[in-house]
Amino acid sequence: MNARGTRSGRAPRRGRDRRARVLPAPPGAARCGTPAPRAAVIGGGIAGLAAATALAERGADVTLYERQETLGGRLAGWSTELADGSSATMSRGFHAFFRQYYNLRGLLRRAQPGLGMLTALPDYPLRHSSGLHDSFKRVPRTPPWSALGFVALSPAFGWRDLARMNPKAALPLLDVRVPQVYDRLDTISAADFLARIRFPAAARHLAFEVFSRSFFADPRELSAAELVLMFHIYFLGSSEGLLFDVPGEPYPQALWEPLGRYLEGHGADLRTGTEVDGAASSPDGGATVTARGRTERYDALVLALDSGGLRRLAAASPHLVDAPWRARAARLRTAPPFLVSRLWLDTPVAPDRPGFLGTSGYGPLDNISVLERWEGEAARWSARTGGSVVELHAYAYASDDRAAAQDRLLEQLHRVYPETRRAKAVDARHEWREDCPLFPVGGFPDRPTVRTSHPAVTVAGDLVRTDLPVALMERAATTGFLAANALLEQWGVRGHTLWTVPERGRSALLRSLARLGEH
Known part of the structure; x- marks a missing residue:
């Protein structure tokens, strides 16, 4: 069966969590009309590959620019x-x-449906130099038993530690909603938040700092909102567990070479080893991309770059989107x-x-x-x-x-x-x-959204802010699909169904307690 005959466009699977949230595909025609709209995707990491896949599956004429010789972005090999x-x-x-990475796994299923x-x-073990060991192998997956199981099984977190915690300060953990979590917690650091709730020092070092370092950042610099969102995604909000x-x-052979062949089977032009010099809005409502001295016109543009790449492109593209957007891009940190x-x-x-x-x-x-x-x-x-x-x-x-x-x-x-x-x-x-995004204290307002003031230009990546409970690689994949869906919607073409972990705390009682703590 050729690529066009595969299960293209099928929604990602939910997993074991029956409360996972479905985001229905925006309605529209099954495929783009003729002539097909031309779309450029700048960046061949997870976000760019998701956007290119979503557009190509619906019949758009896709060109993907990637400055490295291989696909995969920060997961290249x-x-x-x-x-x-x-x-x-x-x-x-x-x-x-x-x-919990429903949409990333959905992307990978395009090339290998069984995720073989x-x-x-078998385990996610942790070890501290003091001799403490922790593990998530035996921790129950479903909240609240996951939290109770962690307390019961962890040598770093006991029932006495639980009694010493500041319950009012810890209430935001019980009902994490986006973007409200940023309104409440983006102005303090992850380290200060953990100190405020009196989270046990041993557990903080052994467990929470492991999570915070997934953002390649010191907990003293990381926004508490990101840490709390992560706690929801992996622990209190989802029953998929931490395994x-x-x-x-290796990544190229397992992931990106098969996905690249899948994209080419859908007619995508993959221009690896091609750095984009600049982009601009075109008078007819589209956008132009300049690379290797050649400028081409497209009906739509997806910017799927890391923080540094987006800063550089915005600085080199004075006629792309508007000045306030470019100013915010210039303030993005690495x-x-x-x-x-x-x-x-x-x-x-x-x-x-x-x-x-x-x-x-x-x-x-x-x-x-x-x-x-x-x-x-x-x-x-x-x-x-x-x-x-x-x-x-x-x-x-x-x-x-x-x-x-x-x-x-x-x-x-x-x-x-x-x-x-x-x-x-x-x-x-x-x-x-040195190319991972930094989510600093107070930095949420400067982060780009999927949509820009130019309807033909969208943004995707793990740095992008969205009203969905996603992070890291899953945020990259999800925003890639969202960027493509925004363009498909303008063309009257059906988008792609997505999944996320539940968008709020799982317990109505705990959600009520959390709301009381807001006042």
Whole structure:
């Protein structure tokens, strides 16, 4: 069956949570008319791929611009040759595909309907340098039993800790709604919010900081609204739980190459290795894109860029959208640098080491992955050599001496997994990046929305604000579909059905208590 004969446009599946929210597709014709409208998508990450897919499936003539040579954005991968002569795929590090990521998983199903490229990890373990260990494997999935189970099972959070908490300050956790959560909590930091509710220090370090660092930010800089929204998405608002899946092969082979072929099967023109120099509104109501000295006219434009990319494009495009929008784009901030170190070791780590471990209290080290536990390419290298492929992450880690920082990360690995002291690195790769969006205290008003003042220009990405309970990769995918739906609606074409976790707290009683706390 060719690409046009696949299950294109089918709504994402809900998962196990029967209270998940459905967002019906905006009505309209099944496909675009003739001639098909031309749409440009700038950015080939998750958001851009979602927008391009949604438009191409409805018959639009789609051109996707991506400055890197490969698709995937911050989940891209590239080939590298190791010192032993073998080929490996390097990336920017581990990402968890949670079961709440309905729209991201719906995007991936376009190319592989059964999601056979994903494999489940059996646990989400956490370890603190004090010796505390935590796990989400046995925590019930459905709220409020998830919260009660966490308290009952966690060594970092006991019933006495629960009694010491400030219940009034904690009420926002019980009824998280968007955008109201930003109205209430965007003006304080995640760290200050946790201190205000007297969240136990041990649990804060072991659990909440692991979540906050998913935003590649220091909790003292991160908006409390983002942290509380995350708590809702993964814990109190959804019954999908905190366990997750990972790709069974490197990102390009598992995800983006199949999706790229799917897009090309729908007629999309994928221009990788092509940086856009600027864009402008056109007098006829469309937009123009200039790349490699060539300017082309389109009926619609989707900006699916990271914070830095959007800042640069806005600065280089004085005639795109309006001046206030460009001024807000100029104020967007980028999270501090992060480091991903991948080591190909000549001896294996202990057999009981998990595929992924979140860490706290080990200096800059935020997590450790043992790739051969779940990635086929790493497993084949391990089986051939008898070694292990280990990946270390340090989020929000500014350092003037990067070589020393890399050595420090290795020292922390030796503390957590002492057997690695005896291992020698066959090869190593160290990736320093600084391109994740920062969601600072008070920054919500400056973040772009999907729609702009120009009806032909929409915005997508994990930096985009939306009235839906989504975050991280799922926000990128969801806003990509929303950006496409906004354009399809203008053309009188049916949009795409989406899903989210419940849009408010699950308990009517707890929601009532939370509302009382607002006054």
